[in-house]
Amino acid sequence: MSEGTVLIIGAGPAGLEAARTAAQLGANVVLVEKRDRVGGTPDESNYAKLTHHFRDADEAIGELAEAATSHPHVQVLTNSQVVSVAGEAGDFRVGIQNGAGAKTVHAGAIIVATGFQHFDPGRETQYYNYYSFSDVITIADMEGMLKAHQVVRPSNGQPPERVAFIQCVGSRDRQIGNEYCSKVCCGIASKQAIEVKQQLPNSRVFIFYIDMRMYGYWENELYWPAQEQHHVNYVKGLVSEILAKDDRLLIRGEDTTMGRPMEVVMDLVVLSVGMEPSQGTRQVAEILGLEQNKYGYIQAGGPTHIDPVATSRPGIFVAGAAARPSDLDDTFATAGLAAARAVATLRQPVMA
Ligand SMILES: Cc1cc2nc3c(=O)[nH]c(=O)nc-3n(C[C@H](O)[C@H](O)[C@H](O)COP(=O)(O)OP(=O)(O)OC[C@H]3O[C@@H](n4cnc5c(N)ncnc54)[C@H](O)[C@@H]3O)c2cc1C
Numbered sequence: 001m002s003e004g005t006v007l008i009i010g011a012g013p014a015g016l017e018a019a020r021t022a023a024q025l026g027a028n029v030v031l032v033e034k035r036d037r038v039g040g041t042p043d044e045s046n047y048a049k050l051t052h053h054f055r056d057a058d059e060a061i062g063e064l065a066e067a068a069t070s071h072p073h074v075q076v077l078t079n080s081q082v083v084s085v086a087g088e089a090g091d092f093r094v095g096i097q098n099g100a101g102a103k104t105v106h107a108g109a110i111i112v113a114t115g116f117q118h119f120d121p122g123r124e125t126q127y128y129n130y131y132s133f134s135d136v137i138t139i140a141d142m143e144g145m146l147k148a149h150q151v152v153r154p155s156n157g158q159p160p161e162r163v164a165f166i167q168c169v170g171s172r173d174r175q176i177g178n179e180y181c182s183k184v185c186c187g188i189a190s191k192q193a194i195e196v197k198q199q200l201p202n203s204r205v206f207i208f209y210i211d212m213r214m215y216g217y218w219e220n221e222l223y224w225p226a227q228e229q230h231h232v233n234y235v236k237g238l239v240s241e242i243l244a245k246d247d248r249l250l251i252r253g254e255d256t257t258m259g260r261p262m263e264v265v266m267d268l269v270v271l272s273v274g275m276e277p278s279q280g281t282r283q284v285a286e287i288l289g290l291e292q293n294k295y296g297y298i299q300a301g302g303p304t305h306i307d308p309v310a311t312s313r314p315g316i317f318v319a320g321a322a323a324r325p326s327d328l329d330d331t332f333a334t335a336g337l338a339a340a341r342a343v344a345t346l347r348q349p350v351m352a
Pocket residue numbers: 009010011012013014015032033034035038039040041042047049050051052080081082113114115116117118139140143184188278279280281283284319320321322326327328329331
């Protein structure tokens with residue numbers, strides 16, 4: 001393999017889709033994943049069902065993985081990490097380390113698809129008491145419960161009667177420096193609220209929000225069905241703290257529609273944590289010498305400022321949530337574009 005190779009770092013939805021597309025366009029692909037399996041965060045965090053159409057996450061991600069990894073021109077290196085890069089567009093030499101040792105891969109173009117991590121709600125916003133109360137969980141934790149059909153209060157193993165989602169945890173927050181909207185959490189909370197009502201029809205489910213941001217078709221697919229068919233209660237309010245009340249949880253804040261203080265008792269509180277760039281995204285950006293924005297995401301835009309997959313370095317492209325908070329539609333769209341650009345670079349490195 002030489003200049004006919006695209007090296008892709010990260011085998012989540014973005015890396016898998018980019019690998020499949022680049023291979024279908026005729027490139028050899030080396031797909032480097034640091035975990036022992038492909039599938040990315042949806043696999044690692046046990047997502048239950050995905051938008052669109054409440055597809056089973058294992059099934060959907062499994063199909064994606066199969067399409068990429070079964071292609072004869074895709075070589076998958078798991079338990080592997082990029083440790084160095086030299087050269088330029090058309091002729092990169094990439095050092096890769098795994099348990100068996102180190103090796104160098106020659107590649108004409110590189111795609112970074114190292115993704116995101118969930119915001120840690122104990123880090124800056126202690127008033128949610130995530131690490132103090134076991135019945136305060138995150139949307140990532142809830143995915144695992146839904147998948148196991150075990151939506152229970154961790155404190156006593158009993159199904160909750162009242163469940164509250166709290167939006168914008170770790171996003172749209174100037175105090176902690178994450179001013180951006182994480183884009184998926186309003187939709188995901190609504191999706192999970194529907195699933196909770198399906199699994200626990202007698203429960204009451206509330207979503208506390210600043211303002212709901214449902215992108216594109218999620219408005220009709222999630223937001224209105226949650227209210228009209230599943231009787232989820234949306235409350236415009238600001239939550240200031242979560243306290244213990246007997247063996248339950250007290251949410252204290254302000255109902256901003258009514259303009260008055262609010263105190264409600266819940267059995268289970270789900271924090272809609274936002275997205276942050278993964279550790280891997282930050283590390284790979286350093287190793288590859290790529291500009292990052294103030295949040296640590298890889299700076300996309302290129303010389304035109306409007307190219308969603310161009311990085312600060314010609315011949316290196318970025319896909320999916322390594323560049324910005326992304327849903328799967330965004331992820332696949334940028335992955336396909338990055339693959340096309342990478343293959344074009346193999347053919348015309350000077351023009352890339
Ligand atoms: C709770 C929750 C539920 C969601 N549900 C939906 C949904 O239903 N529908 C939807 O459209 N979107 C959903 N999303 C968004 C979706 O998860 C993302 O769009 C998608 O995972 C982004 O894919 P990615 O490949 O860019 O990143 P990731 O999924 O984060 O994958 C990145 C991959 O890169 C690997 N990696 C990282 N660093 C390195 C390194 N240094 N070397 C090698 N490999 C590395 C990681 O191990 C991982 O495999 C949800 C998000 C959350 C938080």
